[in-house]
Amino acid sequence: MTLHKEGRKILFFSLIIFVGVFFLFEYALDTPTWVNNAVLVALIVLYLVILQFFRSPKFIINKDEKHVLAPADGKVVVIEDTEEQEYFKGKRKQISIFMSPVNVHVNRSPISGVVKFCKYHAGKYLVAWHPKSSTENERTTIVVETANGVEVLFRQIAGAMARRIKWYVNEGDMVEQGGEFGFIKFGSRVDIYLPLDSEVKVNIGDKTKGGRTVIAELKS
Structure with missing residues (x-):
C-alpha cells in the first residue's frame, strides 16, 4: 500500500x-x-x-479486451439503459459506481484504447446519488475507443463533499486497461456508458474494486 x-x-x-x-x-x-x-x-x-x-494499493491487473473493469472502488448504484446526450447522443447501457469516503479514490481505465474525447465541466455539487448529478455536477467525460472500434464513455462526477476532480489523460493518449486515469478527492461517483449489447456482470448493490472487478463484457 x-x-x-x-x-x-x-x-x-x-x-x-x-x-x-x-x-x-x-x-x-x-x-x-x-x-x-x-x-x-x-x-x-x-x-x-x-x-x-x-x-x-498495488496489484496485478488481468487484462482482457472483452472485459470492462470497474473504474473505481465502490458500490454499484445504477444499471439501466439510458440516453447519453453529451457524446453518443443516443441510447447506451449505464453502470454507475458510488465511491464513499472510505473507498480508494483512484480511478482506473475500464478498457485499453485511444482517448477519443476528453472534456471537463464545471458545475454544481449535488449529492452523488441525485438524478441530475450526472449532467449538472462538476465532472469530466472521457471516451476511449478499443482496438476493435468499440467506444466506452466514463464520467467522473463530483458530489457534495468531493470537489476536487483530477484527470491525467488527453485526447489522443493511449490508455491501458486498469491504468490510472484520474482521482476524485474524498469520493463521489463514476458513470460508465457501454454499447446496448454489452453483458452486465454485476448487480445493484455489488461492491467493486477498481481495476479488478469485471463489471461487463463487450460483445462487439
Missing part, C-alpha cells in the same frame, strides 16, 4: 495544522490535562482518516 500523489500536499499541511493545534492546547491555553489528551486523540484519529483517503 502506498500513498497517492494527490494526498501529499494535503497530508503535509494537515500535519502542520494539527501539530500547531496540539501545541496551542498543550502550552498556550490553560486547559486541563484530560482536555489536552482528548484533543490529541481526536487529532490523531482525524489525521488517520485523511490518510486513508489517499491510499493507493
Whole structure:
C-alpha cells in the first residue's frame, strides 16, 4: 500500500495544522490535562482518516479486451439503459459506481484504447446519488475507443463533499486497461456508458474494486 500523489500536499499541511493545534492546547491555553489528551486523540484519529483517503494499493491487473473493469472502488448504484446526450447522443447501457469516503479514490481505465474525447465541466455539487448529478455536477467525460472500434464513455462526477476532480489523460493518449486515469478527492461517483449489447456482470448493490472487478463484457 502506498500513498497517492494527490494526498501529499494535503497530508503535509494537515500535519502542520494539527501539530500547531496540539501545541496551542498543550502550552498556550490553560486547559486541563484530560482536555489536552482528548484533543490529541481526536487529532490523531482525524489525521488517520485523511490518510486513508489517499491510499493507493498495488496489484496485478488481468487484462482482457472483452472485459470492462470497474473504474473505481465502490458500490454499484445504477444499471439501466439510458440516453447519453453529451457524446453518443443516443441510447447506451449505464453502470454507475458510488465511491464513499472510505473507498480508494483512484480511478482506473475500464478498457485499453485511444482517448477519443476528453472534456471537463464545471458545475454544481449535488449529492452523488441525485438524478441530475450526472449532467449538472462538476465532472469530466472521457471516451476511449478499443482496438476493435468499440467506444466506452466514463464520467467522473463530483458530489457534495468531493470537489476536487483530477484527470491525467488527453485526447489522443493511449490508455491501458486498469491504468490510472484520474482521482476524485474524498469520493463521489463514476458513470460508465457501454454499447446496448454489452453483458452486465454485476448487480445493484455489488461492491467493486477498481481495476479488478469485471463489471461487463463487450460483445462487439
